[in-house]
Amino acid sequence: MYKLIALDIDGTLLNSEKKITEPVFNSIQEAKKKWCKSSFINR
Numbered sequence: 001m002y003k004l005i006a007l008d009i010d011g012t013l014l015n016s017e018k019k020i021t022e023p024v025f026n027s028i029q030e031a032k033k034k035w036c037k038s039s040f041i042n043r
Contacts, residue, residue: 005031 005028007013015021 003035 007028013020013024
């Protein structure tokens, strides 16, 4: 079972306006409530 979600900020997490869309935000929140921790990566 996965226990961590690592998300690339540019292009995956943020849209072209540099904002997190509501569906993405809601999905992350739901995953955090149920089973995982999250980590945000920017290189």
